[in-house]
Amino acid sequence: MPIEKREIIQVWDAVKKVLKYQLKLPLESVTLEESDGRYLGENVLATHDVPPFDRSPYDGFAIRAEDTAGASRDEPVELNVIDSIGAGHVSEKEIKQNEAVRIMTGAAIPKGANAVIMLELVSEKENNIISISRKVEAGDNISVQGEDTPEGTTILKKGTRIHAGVTAVLATFGYHTVKVFKKPVVGILATGTELLDVDEDLVPGKIRNSNAYMIASQIKKMGGEPQILGKLPDDFDETYAGILKAMEKTDLVITTGGVSVGDFDHLPAIYKKMGADLLFNKIAMRPGSVTSAAVFEGKLLFGLSGNPSACFVGCELFVRPYLLGSLNAQKVHLGAVTSILQKDYPKPNPFTRFVRGRVEWNATAAAASPVGLDKSGSVSSLSEANALIVLPGGTRGWEKGSQVMTLLLDGEGSVWPWDQALKSRS
Ligand SMILES: Nc1nc2c(c(=O)[nH]1)N[C@H]1C(S)=C(S)[C@@H](COP(=O)(O)OP(=O)(O)OC[C@H]3O[C@@H](n4cnc5c(N)ncnc54)[C@H](O)[C@@H]3O)O[C@H]1N2
Numbered sequence: 001m002p003i004e005k006r007e008i009i010q011v012w013d014a015v016k017k018v019l020k021y022q023l024k025l026p027l028e029s030v031t032l033e034e035s036d037g038r039y040l041g042e043n044v045l046a047t048h049d050v051p052p053f054d055r056s057p058y059d060g061f062a063i064r065a066e067d068t069a070g071a072s073r074d075e076p077v078e079l080n081v082i083d084s085i086g087a088g089h090v091s092e093k094e095i096k097q098n099e100a101v102r103i104m105t106g107a108a109i110p111k112g113a114n115a116v117i118m119l120e121l122v123s124e125k126e127n128n129i130i131s132i133s134r135k136v137e138a139g140d141n142i143s144v145q146g147e148d149t150p151e152g153t154t155i156l157k158k159g160t161r162i163h164a165g166v167t168a169v170l171a172t173f174g175y176h177t178v179k180v181f182k183k184p185v186v187g188i189l190a191t192g193t194e195l196l197d198v199d200e201d202l203v204p205g206k207i208r209n210s211n212a213y214m215i216a217s218q219i220k221k222m223g224g225e226p227q228i229l230g231k232l233p234d235d236f237d238e239t240y241a242g243i244l245k246a247m248e249k250t251d252l253v254i255t256t257g258g259v260s261v262g263d264f265d266h267l268p269a270i271y272k273k274m275g276a277d278l279l280f281n282k283i284a285m286r287p288g289s290v291t292s293a294a295v296f297e298g299k300l301l302f303g304l305s306g307n308p309s310a311c312f313v314g315c316e317l318f319v320r321p322y323l324l325g326s327l328n329a330q331k332v333h334l335g336a337v338t339s340i341l342q343k344d345y346p347k348p349n350p351f352t353r354f355v356r357g358r359v360e361w362n363a364t365a366a367a368a369s370p371v372g373l374d375k376s377g378s379v380s381s382l383s384e385a386n387a388l389i390v391l392p393g394g395t396r397g398w399e400k401g402s403q404v405m406t407l408l409l410d411g412e413g414s415v416w417p418w419d420q421a422l423k424s425r426s
């Protein structure tokens with residue numbers, strides 16, 4: 001059969017096509033303990049001031065600053081301690097001239113006081129008398145009500161990913177349950193007659209299905225709920241039926257394998273038979289040039305390469321922004337840092353390459369080194385990589401010492417100006 005010519009598109013153009021679509025995800029309530037890694041479904045308001053009352057940030061004495069106006073080492077002032085309070089208590093006494101209240105960190109400032117002096121700076125005498133030998137200014141050492149967050153502030157935006165710091169804020173304001181977007185359910189189908197389950201013994205010609213587990217892990221990190229739906233042999237009808245069934249019960253289906261031009265690469269013809277709208281099936285990138293996407297009844301269907309590294313990259317570059325965009329996340333792409341390439345990369349580069357690599361930080365710069373076997377069928381490099389080194393296309397290779405963009409697989413980085421970075425050098 002003659003091979004149909006595919007229209008090749010640039011990476012950023014493919015990303016833009018994906019970004020036009022978003023899942024409409026319902027909201028659900030989860031407890032604070034269950035909310036880690038979820039995405040907020042609505043803005044969160046500060047329900048009160050924080051701190052909710054003026055409080056002491058130190059163990060010390062609450063005083064009237066004006067009583068220390070003339071204090072010096074030679075002429076200390078003496079104050080009468082009328083009460084002692086710890087955090088959680090409120091003094092019923094009001095401080096008058098030349099009086100003080102012993103106060104612990106976190107306790108409410110008593111009436112009449114306008115400053116706190118730390119314990120270490122005070123000498124304590126008998127009969128509840130303290131001596132202060134320095135001038136204290138009004139307002140010293142007082143954490144003022146609302147200085148951290150005033151009531152009514154939008155403290156967290158819809159789409160915020162919940163992590164330890166966000167949890168601290170939610171707990172502070174009494175949100176013991178929180179509204180989050182329901183996790184998008186992502187069906188994963190591995191195609192290929194050569195595939196064995198992970199627990200099966202190797203037999204000649206066969207390999208284990210590693211892609212499904214890899215994708216499931218990637219999806220979890222992107223806020224989705226993966227469902228490994230098994231594997232399909234290279235049979236048109238079985239694959240066609242398998243995909244339709246998977247699309248019915250999930251928000252998004254990802255297949256791996258069968259998207260190239262081989263005799264058993266049925267995916268392109270299956271899209272056609274389904275009547276799905278093809279978004280792309282050839283991208284100017286390596287690995288992952290065969291990465292495909294189509295829309296079927298309003299849902300996206302990603303056809304990732306069977307080659308593990310190509311599959312991994314396709315998932316990070318195109319599935320990630322779709323899922324995270326649907327979750328209203330503020331950052332939908334991998335974060336980027338500029339790094340210095342540590343080795344020559346001599347291969348000619350007709351297409352932009354996303355090379356598995358490691359970024360290490362030294363005192364002044366990030367250093368990027370390719371890792372492992374640089375073939376799209378290789379799997380070992382994936383376990384070592386913490387970044388994808390971006391080598392824009394149209395070159396004969398890249399020299400050690402070149403400044404390159406690297407996409408971080410862990411950690412935030414900055415938002416990469418994708419289009420500029422790619423266009424300027426390709
Ligand atoms: N004549 C051409 N041949 C190929 C082209 C081309 O343009 N012309 N493109 C090559 C490129 S680039 C890639 S990438 C691959 C893509 O192939 P497919 O995505 O159709 O994937 P398969 O052929 O089904 O498998 C490729 C490779 O990956 C292994 N595989 C498949 N599924 C899994 C899995 N779940 N876990 C682990 N490994 C898997 C499979 O056994 C193959 O070795 O096509 C090139 N060929």
Ligand code: MOO
Nearest residue numbers: 287288289310376
């Ligand atoms: O384009 Mo294929 O995905 O890597 O080698």
